[in-house]
Amino acid sequence: MVATPVSDRAARPKATDLDDLDIAAQLAKEMSPRFARLSPEERAALLRELIPSTAAAAEGWVRAACEAKRIPFDAPVSGEEWLAGPAVVVRNLRLLAESWERIAAGRSPIDGLPVRRRDGLAEVDVFPAGPYDGLLFAGFRATVIARDSEALAGPDAPSGGCCLILGAGNVSSIPAMDALYKLFVEGKTCVLKMNPVNDWAGPFIERAFAALVSRGFLEVVYGGAEAGEFLCRHPAIDEVHITGSDRTHDLIVWGPPGPERDRRKAANDPVLRKPVTSELGNVSPVAIVPGPYTERQLGFMARNVAGMVTNNASFNCNAAKMLVTAKGWPQRDRFQFLLTQALAATATRDAYYPGAFDRYDALLKGRHAGVVTVGTRKDGKLPWTLVEGLDPSDTKEPLFRTEPFCGILGETIVASTDPEDFLWTMTLFCNHRLWGTLNASVIVHPETEKRHQAALERAIAELDYGTVAVNHWPALGYGFVSPPWGGAPGATLADVKSGIGWVHNTFMLRDVVKSVIRGPLTVSPKPAWFADNRRCHEIGRKLVAFEASPSWTRLPGIIASAVRG
Numbered sequence: 001m002v003a004t005p006v007s008d009r010a011a012r013p014k015a016t017d018l019d020d021l022d023i024a025a026q027l028a029k030e031m032s033p034r035f036a037r038l039s040p041e042e043r044a045a046l047l048r049e050l051i052p053s054t055a056a057a058a059e060g061w062v063r064a065a066c067e068a069k070r071i072p073f074d075a076p077v078s079g080e081e082w083l084a085g086p087a088v089v090v091r092n093l094r095l096l097a098e099s100w101e102r103i104a105a106g107r108s109p110i111d112g113l114p115v116r117r118r119d120g121l122a123e124v125d126v127f128p129a130g131p132y133d134g135l136l137f138a139g140f141r142a143t144v145i146a147r148d149s150e151a152l153a154g155p156d157a158p159s160g161g162c163c164l165i166l167g168a169g170n171v172s173s174i175p176a177m178d179a180l181y182k183l184f185v186e187g188k189t190c191v192l193k194m195n196p197v198n199d200w201a202g203p204f205i206e207r208a209f210a211a212l213v214s215r216g217f218l219e220v221v222y223g224g225a226e227a228g229e230f231l232c233r234h235p236a237i238d239e240v241h242i243t244g245s246d247r248t249h250d251l252i253v254w255g256p257p258g259p260e261r262d263r264r265k266a267a268n269d270p271v272l273r274k275p276v277t278s279e280l281g282n283v284s285p286v287a288i289v290p291g292p293y294t295e296r297q298l299g300f301m302a303r304n305v306a307g308m309v310t311n312n313a314s315f316n317c318n319a320a321k322m323l324v325t326a327k328g329w330p331q332r333d334r335f336q337f338l339l340t341q342a343l344a345a346t347a348t349r350d351a352y353y354p355g356a357f358d359r360y361d362a363l364l365k366g367r368h369a370g371v372v373t374v375g376t377r378k379d380g381k382l383p384w385t386l387v388e389g390l391d392p393s394d395t396k397e398p399l400f401r402t403e404p405f406c407g408i409l410g411e412t413i414v415a416s417t418d419p420e421d422f423l424w425t426m427t428l429f430c431n432h433r434l435w436g437t438l439n440a441s442v443i444v445h446p447e448t449e450k451r452h453q454a455a456l457e458r459a460i461a462e463l464d465y466g467t468v469a470v471n472h473w474p475a476l477g478y479g480f481v482s483p484p485w486g487g488a489p490g491a492t493l494a495d496v497k498s499g500i501g502w503v504h505n506t507f508m509l510r511d512v513v514k515s516v517i518r519g520p521l522t523v524s525p526k527p528a529w530f531a532d533n534r535r536c537h538e539i540g541r542k543l544v545a546f547e548a549s550p551s552w553t554r555l556p557g558i559i560a561s562a563v564r565g
Helices: 018-036 040-069 076-104 131-136 173-184 196-208 210-214 225-232 246-254 259-267 295-314 332-344 356-364 419-433 446-451 453-462 475-480 536-548 552-564
Strands: 115-118 121-127 141-147 162-166 189-193 218-221 239-243 276-279 284-288 320-326 371-374 384-390 408-414 439-443 467-470 512-518
Touching: 018 162, 018 189, 018 218, 018 225, 040 076, 040 196, 040 210, 040 536, 076 173, 076 196, 076 295, 076 475, 076 536, 121 512, 131 552, 141 475, 162 173, 162 225, 173 189, 173 196, 173 239, 189 225, 196 210, 196 218, 210 218, 225 246, 239 246, 246 259, 246 276, 284 295, 284 419, 295 320, 295 332, 295 384, 295 408, 295 439, 320 332, 320 419, 332 371, 332 384, 356 384, 356 408, 408 419, 419 439, 419 453, 439 453, 446 453, 453 467, 467 475, 475 512, 536 552
Parallel strands: 162 189, 162 239, 189 218, 239 276, 284 320, 284 439, 320 408, 384 408, 439 467, 467 512
Antiparallel strands: 115 121, 121 141, 141 512, 371 384
16 A cells, blocks of 8 residues: 555644634634625636645545545545545536636526426526536436526625534535535635544645635634534624534534423524524435346446445445335345345445444344344444335334434335335335435336336425435435535424535525436446446546546546446
8 A cells, every 4th residue: 555645644633722713713704794795707716726726635635534534545445535525626616616707707607507497496407517527427417496586596695794614524525515605605704613523634625725714714623512612602603504413403503402402492492593504414215116127237226225325434424224115026135135245245344433333233222133234343344234124104213213324224115016106105205204305316217217207207306305316326416516415495493304505506506496316227337436446546536637627638538447447
């Protein structure tokens, strides 16, 4: 393995003391009027300035991520950190810059995008977001459904406000991209407090976003709960954005569990009296519509689902957590066998996220029948675990109500082999039995889709999730960056579900209802995000360079790595 330079190691930054936190909050607030006065041309230029500095920080960023998560830098698995770290951040910067350049030219951010209107809704195709996307992701598209209005897209009026971002601890691009959204779509300066789990990423974000930090538009600080509490209540902070768990959200907004919290919720009397936006996870369902799948298709589906479970050791808010299959589906046993094979072919990972072992034990306590473990529990690793045959009518089933945030995948059986019966019953089950509203996946055979298109479209419309993906991992919506990412609308502070508000959304669409991602049942070459892709790290590195400076001449190298994957 290549040695990691000392300067790029995942050293834990020191916590920022309270005096410095106070100064950081005041400085960000003082700079907010200046940021609000920036012209569209200046915003676009600032975003363009951030692209090369982020690309330059990328290798050190990924090396530090690999060290923190105890995975080899020079192996395919490190591709996860390239793709979910600097690659998507650089893409975010580029797409935002392009939107501000359209605005500077007197155009709408969605100028040139296909828009369809019906029944008071607008459907806007936001991916492919340019000619290169169509070649790199042939057959994939993303549509945003929004409430139709004359002002369908555009940035918020600059408020001159300051937002505290309580950064996520699992994926290093999340805090960076949350800051970009608050800055360049909502128009607020930011104090970004890194989560102690991945505070190693903070120095790389500071290096990447040096042009923002040097101008005082972004302050990056460090610390635990005490620092977060201090900043939440600081008078210079106008609003708070949280990426994490609903438990953390409720602790911040409503105070500790107990009678006083209950009283406050009943009286709509939060402890924190500031606007709060959030993204808080999900028991993410993957529904498989019964159909005439071939052996090859079943194998691809199994590897697809396995990747949704194992990526980042399953510490993803969009990790697959609940398989929903049809009663009487004759291919269920074969699919489950292929799924366990795909899991067995994926090495177990260090369970680096705090509490993983306790959650794993609590959710499996007392279970015997239907539990399939793949791999062994040792050396800080947890096995991939499938819990089959959960009763869909059990209102107390913990795996329906608790996001495991470890390598557990539940499975339940509903309805029948009739596709329309399955789609309707599955939708009701997901909406009313599973916790969360972030994302859901529906896998469907192309012949079944043709025959039952109306039923499928109804299910997509009715599923109460911020992102619904057909045939693939909803995380693609996160990675494409142009679709809005967040929980379904309708959450409240008292019943926050998967969160309030959106991020990413580089075309700045308003009144968003949901994002819909579609792709073919099987694709070739092998997708970079599959766990068995042997060139994922090469593809990730090349995508950073490509997103920083797109050109047709860079595409052959990416495609060559993809073909060898």
